[in-house]
Amino acid sequence: MTARKTTTWLAVPAILLSLAACGSTEVAGSPVAPTTSSAPKTSEPKPGAPTYQAAVERWVTQILQKHYEKACLSSAPVLPPGQDAKTLCKRPEAQKSAASLHEAWAKPGVALPPQGKVTVDEVSATGDQVTVPDTAVKLDGRTLRSLELIGATGNTGSFSLTFKVQKHEGAWYVQGFDLGF
Numbered sequence: 807m808t809a810r811k812t813t814t815w816l817a818v819p820a821i822l823l824s825l826a827a828c829g830s831t832e833v834a835g836s837p838v839a840p841t842t843s844s845a846p847k848t849s850e851p852k853p854g855a856p857t858y859q860a861a862v863e864r865w866v867t868q869i870l871q872k873h874y875e876k877a878c879l880s881s882a883p884v885l886p887p888g889q890d891a892k893t894l895c896k897r898p899e900a901q902k903s904a905a906s907l908h909e910a911w912a913k914p915g916v917a918l919p920p921q922g923k924v925t926v927d928e929v930s931a932t933g934d935q936v937t938v939p940d941t942a943v944k945l946d947g948r949t950l951r952s953l954e955l956i957g958a959t960g961n962t963g964s965f966s967l968t969f970k971v972q973k974h975e976g977a978w979y980v981q982g983f984d985l986g987f
Contacts, residue, residue, distance in 0.1 A: 858926075863925065927944070
């Protein structure tokens with residue numbers, strides 16, 4: 807039986823433990839509690855991207871370069887109403903989650919950005935939401951899936967990680983991801 811966890815990266819403080827387990831359906835952490843303020847309004851340019859591929863490339867690159875808060879804040883336009891992005895992104899759980907993703911992808915012998923390039927293959931996309939599997943995202947020519955499974959034990963055949971990407975006001979943002987076991 808395959809279990810599927812729907813997760814925003816803000817709410818998963820120990821994704822690496824889940825990746826290493828590859829058979830457990832437990833994801834450490836608790837849901838992020840909504841706050842009463844709305845996403846911050848700033849004069850900075852929108853963090854959105856012109857295509858879903860560019861949004862995933864930018865977000866994964868930010869994680870790989872350890873720009874965790876920047877990656878987190880780039881999802882602010884697609885957060886549910888009533889959640890304050892700055893508060894959420896400063897939470898230790900958000901930082902741990904991002905660091906765990908970094909650990910899952912940054913492997914010896916694989917060049918990280920800016921030397922190693924993150925690319926995203928085209929996937930079937932219709933409408934304002936796209937699901938991008940980890941098999942379609944490459945770092946230095948290797949899929950994120952192949953990097954995630956380095957050192958994994960047990961039945962890894964049902965493991966999957968897919969990025970949820972959403973278009974909002976003409977730009978694309980990584981909204982979260984689904985982690986399946």
